Amino acid sequence: QKEVEQNSGPLSVPEGAIASLNCTYSDRGSQSFFWYRQYSGKSPELIMFIYSNGDKEDGRFTAQLNKASQYVSLLIRDSQPSDSATYLCAVIRYGQGNLIFGKGTKLSVKP
Amino acid sequence: GAGVSQSPRYKVAKRGQDVALRCDPISGHVSLFWYQQALGQGPEFLTYFQNEAQLDKSGLPSDRFFAERPEGSVSTLKIQRTQQEDSAVYLCASSLGTSERYNEQFFGPGTRLTVL
Numbered sequence: 141q142k143e144v145e146q147n148s149g150p151l152s153v154p155e156g157a158i159a160s161l162n163c164t165y166s167d168r169g170s171q172s173f174f175w176y177r178q179y180s181g182k183s184p185e186l187i188m189f190i191y192s193n194g195d196k197e198d199g200r201f202t203a204q205l206n207k208a209s210q211y212v213s214l215l216i217r218d219s220q221p222s223d224s225a226t227y228l229c230a231v232i233r234y235g236q237g238n239l240i241f242g243k244g245t246k247l248s249v250k251p
Numbered sequence: 252g253a254g255v256s257q258s259p260r261y262k263v264a265k266r267g268q269d270v271a272l273r274c275d276p277i278s279g280h281v282s283l284f285w286y287q288q289a290l291g292q293g294p295e296f297l298t299y300f301q302n303e304a305q306l307d308k309s310g311l312p313s314d315r316f317f318a319e320r321p322e323g324s325v326s327t328l329k330i331q332r333t334q335q336e337d338s339a340v341y342l343c344a345s346s347l348g349t350s351e352r353y354n355e356q357f358f359g360p361g362t363r364l365t366v367l
Contacts, residue, residue: 241293
């Protein structure tokens, strides 16, 4: 079992819909959680980070963390074709500095 | 106010050749990370510096890989005697803090290494 698991997709949603991206992690010592967006041929770009249980909203993006279930998600409201990319979930374990990434979920937003 | 920069952006090496990849972090960022990303995979951690100190090199795949950050700013990742399996995108990231909790990392554009 990989430490960070994501459905590789592709996840296809129509323009204007809500896209829901999910991630589970296996190490209960994980304490920081990140969502990166990666366009094809480009490097990862930080979208959101969350440290505490609950929801965190930033514009069209909402990150949700449930430490009891070891689950973190990203909701994208009013999805746009420009949101089409691979979304990488990453965690940092307590006492460490490096990010541990999932394989990413490919999102396609159809006009 | 530039972001993380990396050079070269593309490198083609013959098997057995040595290569050096450079990373220039965001000014003032204390922490610097190297990751390796294979096609279709998430980035995999290689090594981590806090200022000039290499705090973690557990992700380096073999002793052919070596990284340094002698003055706590620019870092170089060196790969000796390159092999075809070293072909990947090498990503550098930097973060402002030293706390593992508040550690938002910002990535450079990467160096795509192809070993023939």
